[in-house]
Amino acid sequence: MTDSAAYPVNKLMQELLADPSNLAAFHGDRAALYDRYGLTADQRSALDAGDPDSLASIRVHPVLQMHHFIATNPMAPDFVSVKAYKPLVVRHG
Amino acid sequence: MGEIVGAFATSHVLFGSPEGDDQALRVVAGLNEIGTQVRALKPDLIVVIGSDHLFNITTRLQPPFTVGVADSFTPFGDMDIEQRPFAGHRAFATALCARAADDFDLAQAEEFRPDHGVMVPLMFVDPDGTTPVVPLLVNVNMSPPPTAQRCAKLGRVIKAAVEHDLPAEARVVILATGGLSHWINMPGHGQVNEDFDREVLAGFVAGDTTLEGISTEELLDKAGNGGLEIVNWILAAAAVPGRRARQIYYEPMPHWMTGMGGIAFE
Numbered sequence: 001m002t003d004s005a006a007y008p009v010n011k012l013m014q015e016l017l018a019d020p021s022n023l024a025a026f027h028g029d030r031a032a033l034y035d036r037y038g039l040t041a042d043q044r045s046a047l048d049a050g051d052p053d054s055l056a057s058i059r060v061h062p063v064l065q066m067h068h069f070i071a072t073n074p075m076a077p078d079f080v081s082v083k084a085y086k087p088l089v090v091r092h093g
Numbered sequence: 094m095g096e097i098v099g100a101f102a103t104s105h106v107l108f109g110s111p112e113g114d115d116q117a118l119r120v121v122a123g124l125n126e127i128g129t130q131v132r133a134l135k136p137d138l139i140v141v142i143g144s145d146h147l148f149n150i151t152t153r154l155q156p157p158f159t160v161g162v163a164d165s166f167t168p169f170g171d172m173d174i175e176q177r178p179f180a181g182h183r184a185f186a187t188a189l190c191a192r193a194a195d196d197f198d199l200a201q202a203e204e205f206r207p208d209h210g211v212m213v214p215l216m217f218v219d220p221d222g223t224t225p226v227v228p229l230l231v232n233v234n235m236s237p238p239p240t241a242q243r244c245a246k247l248g249r250v251i252k253a254a255v256e257h258d259l260p261a262e263a264r265v266v267i268l269a270t271g272g273l274s275h276w277i278n279m280p281g282h283g284q285v286n287e288d289f290d291r292e293v294l295a296g297f298v299a300g301d302t303t304l305e306g307i308s309t310e311e312l313l314d315k316a317g318n319g320g321l322e323i324v325n326w327i328l329a330a331a332a333v334p335g336r337r338a339r340q341i342y343y344e345p346m347p348h349w350m351t352g353m354g355g356i357a358f359e
Contacts, residue, residue, distance in 0.1 A: 007152070014151040017171070052278055062278035062318055063147045063234055070171075081173045082213060084110040090125040091220045 006059035013064035095259030102269035103355035123342025128217035156200035179222035188258035233321040248331025269329035271322025275351035290352040297338035
């Protein structure tokens, strides 16, 4: 799916939600985070843009594009959530 | 000898709020129906055939099939899923790997934090987390992913493992998760192929096994990259040969970017 040029950015994306310090850095000192993963200028600008075309252009895995959405989209916390469904679970019978 | 007392397959996402969304409410009713049926079977073990969404099984190391062998699992917690530990079943998990060894080199995970692909169905099937679970992850995110044929073959190994490697009277439920058609961040993103979804459901209802022969390319074309998870359903069906399924629910949901469905093998 990925290649050697695209791997560092995919590596960052798959370690973004799994590592709270990465997520904090993504919303804080993003340049330092990008430095740590050795991202190119194109990769940095595409991640900053964050739209599907930009992410696809640097070959971010489709599922990892969802991780980017979860990390950045203001509607994600309410949309990508089971919160509203928990009271509807039938626990007995 | 153990017995597979029930097998089920269901989609594994929920989005937003069900308020004012009749389709979402019907999906919830379907998931609750599956939960009620599973609990009525009083399983000693649930084998979940699911997917990981690159939270655990990443591009860093890409095993086609991974069995969670640990004594307990703590959910990853995506989608606000409660991070409450639940029991695994090491004896069965390791026995399955050993029994499969002639044909499959199954990866074993001591650390695996189940994401929504495992947890959303379990939220309805075993909300209190009281039944041991063995997760089997099919890596549909790698290229090439496991084929439908390979999955069917592994389903038959699960049947053999249940029947030969568990104590007498052990009651096992198979729960496949994922699908139906959905295209994730690829051309076609957001579309649902209702015709194909209904064809797939009708196939399971008829007890038709021809879907075992579907190629990855055809599945990708007709159901999208997310629809590759239909191989999990094929795997479950192969573990209970000869059983026809009953459709529990189906909703084509473009606003969730997926076809949602669930079946119970009778």
